[in-house]
Amino acid sequence: MKLMVVEDDAETREYLMRGLSEAGFAVTPFAEPRAAMLDLGAHEYDAIVLDRMMPGMDGIDVLKLVRGARISTPVLMLTARSAIDDRVAGLEAGADDYLVKPFAMTELVARLRTIARRPAMTEPEAGLALGDLHLDRLTREARRAGQRLDLSPLEFRLLEFLMQNPGTVVTRTMLLEKVWGYRFDPKTSLVQTHMSRLRAKIDKPFEAEMIRTVRGSGYVIDAA
Amino acid sequence: MSSTPLSVLRSTVFARVLRAFGLFVLVSLGVLWLVTVLWRDQIDGLEWDAIHAEAAYAEDTIAEVGIKAFLSDYTEPGNRVWEDDYLYEPLEEGQFIHAFRSDEDALLAGYGDLWPDDEAGAALFHPEINVPVRGAAFGYEGGYGVIARFEPESRRDLLAFAQFATFSLFLIGLPLALFVGYFLSRDVFRRINVVSATAAAVAGGNMQSRAPETGDGDEFDRLARGINDMLDRLTQLNANIEAVSVGVAHDLKTPLANIGGRLELLDRDAGDADAVASHVEAAQGYLAELLRVFDALLRLGEVESGRRKAAFAPLDLSALVSGMADAYAPVFEDARKSLSINVAPGVRIEGDGELLEQMLSNLLENALEHSRDAAKVHVTIDASARLTIGDDGPGIPPAHRARIYERFYRADSSRTHPGSGLGLSLVKAIADLHGATVTLDASSPGAVFTLDFSGQAER
Numbered sequence: 282m283k284l285m286v287v288e289d290d291a292e293t294r295e296y297l298m299r300g301l302s303e304a305g306f307a308v309t310p311f312a313e314p315r316a317a318m319l320d321l322g323a324h325e326y327d328a329i330v331l332d333r334m335m336p337g338m339d340g341i342d343v344l345k346l347v348r349g350a351r352i353s354t355p356v357l358m359l360t361a362r363s364a365i366d367d368r369v370a371g372l373e374a375g376a377d378d379y380l381v382k383p384f385a386m387t388e389l390v391a392r393l394r395t396i397a398r399r400p401a402m403t404e405p406e407a408g409l410a411l412g413d414l415h416l417d418r419l420t421r422e423a424r425r426a427g428q429r430l431d432l433s434p435l436e437f438r439l440l441e442f443l444m445q446n447p448g449t450v451v452t453r454t455m456l457l458e459k460v461w462g463y464r465f466d467p468k469t470s471l472v473q474t475h476m477s478r479l480r481a482k483i484d485k486p487f488e489a490e491m492i493r494t495v496r497g498s499g500y501v502i503d504a505a
Numbered sequence: 506m507s508s509t510p511l512s513v514l515r516s517t518v519f520a521r522v523l524r525a526f527g528l529f530v531l532v533s534l535g536v537l538w539l540v541t542v543l544w545r546d547q548i549d550g551l552e553w554d555a556i557h558a559e560a561a562y563a564e565d566t567i568a569e570v571g572i573k574a575f576l577s578d579y580t581e582p583g584n585r586v587w588e589d590d591y592l593y594e595p596l597e598e599g600q601f602i603h604a605f606r607s608d609e610d611a612l613l614a615g616y617g618d619l620w621p622d623d624e625a626g627a628a629l630f631h632p633e634i635n636v637p638v639r640g641a642a643f644g645y646e647g648g649y650g651v652i653a654r655f656e657p658e659s660r661r662d663l664l665a666f667a668q669f670a671t672f673s674l675f676l677i678g679l680p681l682a683l684f685v686g687y688f689l690s691r692d693v694f695r696r697i698n699v700v701s702a703t704a705a706a707v708a709g710g711n712m713q714s715r716a717p718e719t720g721d722g723d724e725f726d727r728l729a730r731g732i733n734d735m736l737d738r739l740t741q742l743n744a745n746i747e748a749v750s751v752g753v754a755h756d757l758k759t760p761l762a763n764i765g766g767r768l769e770l771l772d773r774d775a776g777d778a779d780a781v782a783s784h785v786e787a788a789q790g791y792l793a794e795l796l797r798v799f800d801a802l803l804r805l806g807e808v809e810s811g812r813r814k815a816a817f818a819p820l821d822l823s824a825l826v827s828g829m830a831d832a833y834a835p836v837f838e839d840a841r842k843s844l845s846i847n848v849a850p851g852v853r854i855e856g857d858g859e860l861l862e863q864m865l866s867n868l869l870e871n872a873l874e875h876s877r878d879a880a881k882v883h884v885t886i887d888a889s890a891r892l893t894i895g896d897d898g899p900g901i902p903p904a905h906r907a908r909i910y911e912r913f914y915r916a917d918s919s920r921t922h923p924g925s926g927l928g929l930s931l932v933k934a935i936a937d938l939h940g941a942t943v944t945l946d947a948s949s950p951g952a953v954f955t956l957d958f959s960g961q962a963e964r
Contacts, residue, residue, distance in 0.1 A: 369816075385789070461828075461832060463832075464859050466797060466800065467866055468797075471833065471836055474839050475835060478835060
């Protein structure tokens with residue numbers, strides 16, 4: 282997957298380059314937003330990592346220009362630890378996701394994988410399937426190997442989000458944001474508790490486990 | 506700023522007093538002179554009417570009976586032709602004076618130096634009296650006559666008074682204005698100087714200095730009180746910042762020392778892949794702890810600045826609370842505690858959903874962490890927007906209750922429980938932002954927090 286990284290700080294840029302290359306992305310780094318924007322006209326990227334604070338130009342303005350030029354490449358914004366308003370401004374300007382520095386590389390990689398593969402504005406499918414696991418979004422029913430699973434609405438949404446990103450690591454914070462809509466970091470094992478209940482329902486009664494815990498980063502669902 | 510005479514003269518009060526005086530003088534003069542002129546015209550009008558009536562009477566009578574008969578009737582016998590001295594009587598008494606002449610200018614009766622005049626109708630040439638006269642001239646068979654009167658004394662008095670009043674306004678008023686202005690400004694200066702001296706003392710580092718309040722509730726008292734309130738608030742903020750600095754120093758030192766320790770261990774165990782992995786994971790854990798404290802502090806700062814208020818929107822508090830309680834119920838279950846939820850539906854308030862969720866999670870996690878084993882925790886919200894989150898023990902010891910909202914304050918002084926000591930500060934700040942009161946139920950055996958949004962609930 283081809284990735285553009287726009288970050289003025291050399292150390293962070295180096296860190297991003299290394300981490301993202303190791304995760305299998307083909308990374309093109311830019312230290313300056315103008316050069317990056319010119320390059321966007323010439324090359325196609327699967328996703329852009331854009332720093333919010335750069336000398337001479339605000340990341341939000343860069344993003345507005347990019348979106349104004351009808352370039353719909355998914356953008357993940359990076360920002361220094363600051364107010365929540367920043368995130369809202371970033372998302373309003375057309376960012377697909379937002380991450381606050383300092384962040385774990387696994388978190389960035391997981392988020393980039395989900396936004397980079399997101400198809401542009403397609404109708405949500407009525408059903409999701411992965412291996413012998415089927416999800417009907419209209420009846421809110423889940424079945425594995427033909428057997429109906431008794432999921433709570435929350436567990437259904439959790440499973441739905443995992444199945445939309447099969448084979449991709451989904452982090453705890455991503456689940457909190459996308460499934461619960463929570464923007465804080467709970468001290469308790471909120472996500473783990475619900476996840477273990479979900480796994481007890483969809484994995485325990487069956488032979489093969491579909492949901493795996495990835496130590497230190499999150500969860501991944503795969504066809505068994 | 507001291508009250509030297511020069512600085513008093515430069516003061517606003519002084520300038521305003523002078524300006525007000527100037528305006529007063531202008532208006533007074535305007536009114537004075539307007540009245541004077543109208544009054545003078547009134548006097549003049551009556552005067553001319555009287556003169557013309559007298560002249561007309563003389564002219565008509567002469568035409569009827571002839572000059573001889575008229576004069577014998579009109580003048581005193583033996584005093585037909587007047588000496589200079591005689592004129593003092595009509596000057597004082599205001600009687601008419603006259604001169605009747607023949608066509609050859611021979612004086613028949615009256616005063617020899619009273620002549621017709623184009624402007625005033627009559628002109629008087631007297632060796633001593635130079636009071637102006639007004640009169641009317643007319644002709645008759647064989648001669649002509651002038652009837653006149655001295656300008657009335659009331660008219661002269663009036664003009665003299667107007668002039669006198671004008672001078673007095675300047676001569677008495679101006680020094681008076683300067684005098685009043687000076688003392689008024691000096692008084693104001695004195696009162697303000699007390700306040701500015703306080704401000705200067707505070708600027709000079711004496712944060713304890715306060716402006717004296719007289720308590721009489723006048724504008725200077727209000728100013729002093731306003732400044733004192735501001736200083737109190739600043740002092741309190743300062744104290745907060747100090748508490749935060751101490752708290753930050755204390756709370757950040759431990760995880761930082763731990764990270765440092767792990768880095769050392771990493772160096773030592775570089776060859777052992779498992780050990781490296783466990784050191785890295787531990788160090789990341791400490792780092793997360795640090796970042797959590799920073800996040801909480803930033804949130805707190807953001808909330809207390811009041812900036813988030815701009816993003817307030819109507820929201821369904823009931824739905825928000827039930828959603829949050831449902832999310833946490835399994836966590837309580839796993840901890841072998843119970844969470845009972847009793848939410849009145851459709852309670853709506855104005856607020857920031859994200860912050861309210863944060864607040865609720867802090868309270869729920871507080872209850873989860875600090876309640877006894879197998880505790881029953883309850884979340885209720887009644888129809889009047891009163892939210893209660895509480896457990897049934899062991900509660901917060903009374904000695905600590907007053908300080909639980911302070912930043913970095915922990916009832917557990919050993920700081921063995923996890924947590925930043927910012928959770929309840931944030932709860933309080935978010936509640937304040939939403940115009941809600943937070944109370945800790947003193948009678949309950951457990952820690953029961955009540956957040957009352959009824960003050961701002963949608964009506």
